[in-house]
Amino acid sequence: MSSPEDIYDSLMSMNEAGAIDEVYSLVFERTDPQNYTVMCTMLAVLLAAFEPLTTDDLNDVLKNSKIRGSAEGLVQNLGSVLTTDQTTNLIQFRHPTFVEYLRRCTTTQAASSRYKLDLNLGNAHGQAAYWCFKRLKSQTEGLKFNICQIETSFCLNRQIPDLDTRVSKYIPGRLRYASSHWLFHAAGADDNWWPTLKNELQYVIQVPYAFQWMEILSVTGGVPRAIAGLRAITRHTRLKGQTREWLEEIRRFMTTFSVPIQDSAPHIYVSALPFTPTKSIQAY
Template sequence: MPSINCCVGLIRVPKIIVAKSDLDDLIYAAGASCSPEKNCLPGTRQSIIDEIVNWAHQPQDNPSCQLLWLYGVAGSGKSAIAHTVAHRFDACQRLGSSFCFDANQATRGPEHLFSTISRDLADFDNVWRISLSNAVKGKKSIRGTHSVVLQFENFLVRPAENLDIVGPVVIVIDALDECGDANSRKFILEILETRLSELPGNFRIIVTSRPEPDIRKRLWSHPHILCKDMADIGMSRSIKDVEIFIQRELGTAETSLSEHFPDWCAILAKKSDGLFQWAFTACSFIKQQGRLPHEYFDVIVKGSEGGDSQLDNLYSQILHHSLLYQDATVLERFQTILGIVLTVKKPLLMSTLGALCLEHNMDIVKSILMPLGAVLHGVTSESVPIYTLHTSFRDFLMNENRSGIFHVEAKKANKNVTSGCLASMLNKLQFNICQLQTSCELNQDVVDMEKRIKDHIPDDLSYACTFWAEHLEDSDYAGQAEVNKFLNTKLLSWLEVLSVMGLTKSAMGSLQKLYRWTNVRCTWIKT
């Protein structure tokens, strides 16, 4: 973006407006911040929340005050604590930024973290905004970089040189384990381990994650990192907090449950082993329509005790109850349809999922998804995207040793999505798809472009044009004829769709993925 002169004619443009313009093209993950709706229930997790707040207010010369790593198993309540702490510091104007990684969201990758944090800090402090603007002014390649290291140096270290805020500036990073695999997050971990001293001493960074081996190796046993294990909260306190949660969630079902199980709340809390996600999933299952609450309760309490964990056991019980699991046809449908849900790069509506599923019609898609409201979000609505309520359910299905007959194989799932994407593009792409009146007008100058896109580019086609190559590369897809047909007949129309959607830059990345796939899978393009 060209630099903006601070004086236009006789009208002086405020520096803050110029700074805003300089930051417009920095990568930003909208919707990644913590939300008060996900806070802990009042009266629960109080001791660990108070400990974190007190830690953040320690003098800045305390060597263990740069980073706090809160870790624990899936479903132990780490994220709820992160959201609560972020809300607490936001209320006293001490929250610089919060960022929640989410395996369901492709737009929350490692390359979004430091850029988003810095733009949040620009809203938090005007001096930071001006310093950040000066750091990236005239450097288009830096403003658009996906390099985690360059982002840290240019978006955080350089703007911090002029910061003069007194008191703690808190940054919350939730679910670091969900930002990708170990290779994806290695540079973030390296920075957290070795370079935080380059930031102001009053910065307080709170990170939550599972204790994955690579994260533990990097963050464990450093003088500037305080490590807190969720297991240290104590089982009795955790179970009591879970009991409060269950009582609130199932209050309307209390009469039915009490008639058959007088100690129902204590029974569920004890069975949870202190895992909030277990309690949440169990309550969602009990509240489903179709049976009385005490009948669903009975399924949970008297179910089999196998499995690697309480969560795995609960997921198995729910799936056994919700599906005709002994029917090979139903299992095949489940694996195909859930495979699409788990591998798409962003949550999609049921109608869009159905359009990408070539093997089954919409009625079958609905018949599989709608009974799974205890583990999937959005299955009872036509207007809400569908995704797993917790990443532990995704992990359960993707691990054959844990999920058994319900296992979803990632490469096969990506192959199915690839087929759906190519079919959508081959059938629906056409020249001048948005019916523009002239090719002489820039896209941004077409006043009703947004409406044209909505009217003429269906959601499945939009998704296919954006992500087909990512699924292709991640799959064992071998449909050379379909790819060849797409390249020969629809390539220009595909580029046109990317152009009107403002995604032209992504075309090169898609073609690079296609090239890598051809090197692995076939030789027909080379010849």
């Protein structure tokens, strides 16, 4: 039996996509068929993620979706194509060709049975979005007012000497990920997830949670991505009525006041909010 390192070396010596696909397919032929479905689920989540996830993150996504699986077991069984950073515990793909192979295995692109995996990215985005909402709503590690415990509203973010330290201390990595990417995961989720995600979304975009989310965007430089995400999610026809109106209103608010929001987290409340029209939901 070849070691993960031997298989990896063989893969790196190949240049043609077809030959590489055959070897990757062989890797998965050696896996236990009983683990196939869960393995595909975990790989799809890793592929859908906008940043590398830690093993704890992936385990939490699975737990949140009530799926029995182990991130550590996945990396151990697929050591020729996956690895874990010993310092950060982030799960990493060993080579870009494996990512390309996985993308060819998605249910929207796989055209034949030559691919041994069946990855559902729409479902993976739904799982990731649901996880993001749970992180945002967490009573202990979720959104909260003045999350970085900034003592004064007279200083801009760049004038707070220990802001990076505060961000690391008070905003867990999972919350930073959720704040940055929930919009895009929700936009990419399939229709089966949408009834569940709509209920979660309606909670997060209400006052005061929308402003608490903006605080995190302010101190992490995430405002431009959030505005792009709001545009992406409101393009979906399945988003209708009051929910669409609220998201559009949040997008207009963030676009209009993007400079003060990016300059200072407290200015969301002291500069931007007072100029919001009184009929706006953001004014309540």
